[in-house]
Amino acid sequence: MESLKEKEKRKLSTLPFNIVFGVFLLFCMIKCYTPRTALQAEARKYQSHKKFEDTSFLYDLPYEANTCHRIIQGYFSRYTHKYKAALDFRMKKGTPVLAVRDGIVVRTKDDSNVGGWNKKYRGDANYIVIEHADSTRSSYRHLMYKGVLVKVGTQVSKGEKIGYSGNTGYTFSPHLHFMITRYEKGQWVTVPCRFKTHAQEGYLQPLKSHTSLNIKKDLSSPSRTEQIIAN
């Protein structure tokens, strides 16, 4: 006669596949959602708009006004942002990349022509790093080959076209990796930041699309005050 244990075992093995798969999926979702570090918990609070009093700098999005890109990987996600408050915007190769804030270009690379979903490409991403007035830095990575339009040492304005997106380095599909870093206790750390978009002023929610408002300040035409003085 079949023992109770064997009966239980048989029952389990005949459970419909979709139930087993559903439970597994639920387990993965819970695991992904649970913050692993204090920083990640803090970032989760920002992204779900649970932090209200905030006077941190309001950045513009790194792409042209009225264009829209989806965040395919957010802060401290389980894939390549495990320890980084970085954002990945899905972006076709050759999309113009704009400065998110005034600053000085401190580092660039655009001589790489390789990339893919393999860790061997880690050092092959093309990039631009801009330093801002409060010593924070914005980084734009995976740019296309010869896709950097600015030189180290030059001053750039918010909304200025600085390069073109691509798919160089360790990357699963064409996208722009963006992050803000700050020098703290002897090392560079990534920090979550607020953005000004068509829909909001605040931290961006991952897996959603966000429309840019980023327009370069027109430095050539005199301001209204200057016009009044001139008249």
Ligand SMILES: [Zn+2]
């Ligand atoms: Zn990334």
